[in-house]
Amino acid sequence: GNSVTQMEGPVTLSEEAFLTINCTYTATGYPSLFWYVQYPGEGLQLLLKATKADDKGSNKGFEATYRKETTSFHLEKGSVQVSDSAVYFCALSSNSGYSTLTFGKGTMLLVSP
């Protein structure tokens, strides 16, 4: 079956530091890959996505590249801000039927001034 593994948190960084949150997946076929972000007290929001190998998703300074050869979709940002503090979820969709999502456990990011 499908599964998503992401690094455990919390990840603690100082403002303007470089961020990487690792995500690897197991899936049959050619899934779509997503990063969602959950700010305190709010619902999950789609941050970025990639639907095929070598695609790069990007939004708000965050990037992730769909690497089929390593089954990875690592999230990166060159310079984090305090406002980026949130929980980040990696997820995949098998693209069959409904867009059923399989989530990783989430990684909390804490950015200090």
Added chain:
Amino acid sequence: GAVVSQHPSWVICKSGTSVKIECRSLDFQATTMFWYRQFPKQSLMLMATSNEGSKATYEQGVEKDKFLINHASLTLSTLTVTSAHPEDSSFYICSALLAGGPNEQFFGPGTRLTVL
């Protein structure tokens, strides 16, 4: 746009009682809604897929008589936890698919259920 709300945001109930959680798409119609459960420090687990006007499709291992789902309109789905027990305590999150829109789920803020 594409806002999903849940009510209540938190609820505490006694063991044996039933609790209803509402999921509403506020500014769009959703023919499909999803219900997830999240345990502390664990990922979101899909419980069921709810389609407007038809029976929900439950994931393996989810008791459909325990977790009753109703999707009576294009903007409202409800999850009722019947005869709740402490092990049902969890964070319940819904999401909705925009009818005729991109294949993207919009998530509600979640409901924290605590069963005493």
